[in-house]
Amino acid sequence: MALFPVQGIFEGDFVVMLIPVDDADPMSIVAEKVAHHAAGRRVAPQPGALQVRHRGQVLPDTSTVIDAGVAPLDVLQVGYR
Amino acid sequence: MFWRSWHIFALLTGLSMDYYTPLEHRKHSFKEFMNEMVVKQFMDQFRDFGLELPWYWDDHFLKELDWYHHALHLGVWTWRQTAWWNPDAGVSPEERAWLEEKYPGWNDTFGKQWDVITENIRDGKPELTLPETFPMVCNMCQIPLVTPAGFLFGKLDSPEPLIVDRDGRRLLFCSEPCKWVYEQNPERFAGQLTIIDRFLSGVIQPPTVDGALAYMGLSPEEQGQDATNYAWAFVNQPARQIAG
Numbered sequence: 001m002a003l004f005p006v007q008g009i010f011e012g013d014f015v016v017m018l019i020p021v022d023d024a025d026p027m028s029i030v031a032e033k034v035a036h037h038a039a040g041r042r043v044a045p046q047p048g049a050l051q052v053r054h055r056g057q058v059l060p061d062t063s064t065v066i067d068a069g070v071a072p073l074d075v076l077q078v079g080y081r
Numbered sequence: 082m083f084w085r086s087w088h089i090f091a092l093l094t095g096l097s098m099d100y101y102t103p104l105e106h107r108k109h110s111f112k113e114f115m116n117e118m119v120v121k122q123f124m125d126q127f128r129d130f131g132l133e134l135p136w137y138w139d140d141h142f143l144k145e146l147d148w149y150h151h152a153l154h155l156g157v158w159t160w161r162q163t164a165w166w167n168p169d170a171g172v173s174p175e176e177r178a179w180l181e182e183k184y185p186g187w188n189d190t191f192g193k194q195w196d197v198i199t200e201n202i203r204d205g206k207p208e209l210t211l212p213e214t215f216p217m218v219c220n221m222c223q224i225p226l227v228t229p230a231g232f233l234f235g236k237l238d239s240p241e242p243l244i245v246d247r248d249g250r251r252l253l254f255c256s257e258p259c260k261w262v263y264e265q266n267p268e269r270f271a272g273q274l275t276i277i278d279r280f281l282s283g284v285i286q287p288p289t290v291d292g293a294l295a296y297m298g299l300s301p302e303e304q305g306q307d308a309t310n311y312a313w314a315f316v317n318q319p320a321r322q323i324a325g
Contacts, residue, residue: 005281007217007226007253009240014152014194014230015159016217016242016253018277041201041209042155042194073251075241 004065005072006030010038011079019076021065027052028061034078046080053077083123083135084258087142088149088222095150096157099180100171110183112146120146137258144236145256147184151191152230160212160225162294164305172199173316190233202314212290217242218275220252221259228255 001024008019017037021030031050039045052059054076059068070076091111098111109117120143127134135142158168172180172195180187201209216225219242231237243254247267254260263270276293279285285296294304 007242009229012193012233014155014191014227014233016226016228016240018215018217018280020214037212037214040197042159042197044193044197073244073253075244077240 004070006065006070007073007075008034008037009075009077010034010043011077012043013038014042016075023065026062026064027059027068030065030076031061031078034076048080050078051081053079084137084142084262085222087145088224088255088259091145091150092153092157092224096154096168099150099183100154100176101169104176104179107179111150112183115146137256137261141256141258145231147186148190148231148234148236149227151180151184151187151234152227153224155191155194155230156216156225156227158307159210160216161305161307162211162290163297163299165299165303167305167308169308170195170198170311170313173313175316176313186234190230199314202311203318207311215277215280215290215293217253218277219255219259220270220273220275220278221254221263223275224255226253226255 001022004021004023004025006019006021008017010017017034019030019034019037021033025033028050031052034052035050049061051061054068054070054074094114095111098107098109098114124134126132154168154171157164158170161168177188177192177195181192198210201207216227218225226242228237228242229240232240243257243260245252245254245260245263248271252263254263274282274284276285279296280288280293285293
């Protein structure tokens with residue numbers, strides 16, 4: 001387990017943010033970590049689960065950062081399903 | 082040179098004209114000013130000297146006139162602790178109506194983000210308007226990557242920044258012209274580190290917002306605050322008390 005920086009974009013927000021995650025985090029946790037900095041701050045929260053998109057593909061919730069092949073400072077787009 | 086100057090100009094003058102100047106004193110929007118005083122003059126000069134317009138003129142520069150400085154304003158206000166002035170939000174109901182008139186679509190994009198910010202302030206939660214992380218920064222212009230705003234405003238095809246991996250280093254760019262400037266002479270910029278590069282390399286300690294503010298030499302007294310202590314959020318609202 002190690003600290004792992006990614007670029008996070010939350011759907012509806014205006015900026016790309018530095019998001020520190022753990023390389024063992026599953027995508028469900030990664031999504032929450034990105035959302036923490038935007039949902040309820042600049043983007044109105046919505047009911048429903050979040051999803052993570054990487055290089056155009058939606059990643060499974062249980063897939064970890066390492067398993068998903070995410071590289072440091074890759075862009076992860078997070079939004080509501 | 083024009084491109085990098087444009088980005089700094091948008092950051093400094095765009096905010097001043099469209100958000101900091103009192104409404105009753107505004108004669109032009111920033112976009113109107115740019116079109117009348119900058120775009121026209123440059124185009125006249127290009128024509129007079131027989132020069133072609135820069136390749137990025139129509140598809141990048143002119144498009145950014147609609148949205149770029151609005152995103153920078155939201156960024157400066159959000160990361161206001163890092164500013165040496167007190168940023169005025171400039172989004173009271175009357176100011177928002179003016180912004181929508183001058184920049185159709187502002188309400189459906191930036192307005193929605195300011196709606197959430199405004200509600201947090203009215204609900205007595207100003208801490209939710211302060212950041213707990215940093216924006217990623219362009220390795221050329223050093224300005225935060227606000228590509229998601231350009232995408233929301235319908236001016237960019239993707240919210241993602243441009244990435245160049247070179248010599249084991251990942252470089253990020255806010256726009257095709259910034260990437261192009263870099264690629265003309267990568268060696269020139271090889272040693273240039275953004276604030277985020279310094280953050281990730283461990284130069285800034287502790288690696289927190291407070292650590293970065295200390296690195297910038299900004300004491301709490303020097304850090305920017307909302308210019309009106311959030312008065313704009315309560316225009317036309319019943320009086321409510323808020324913790325500063």
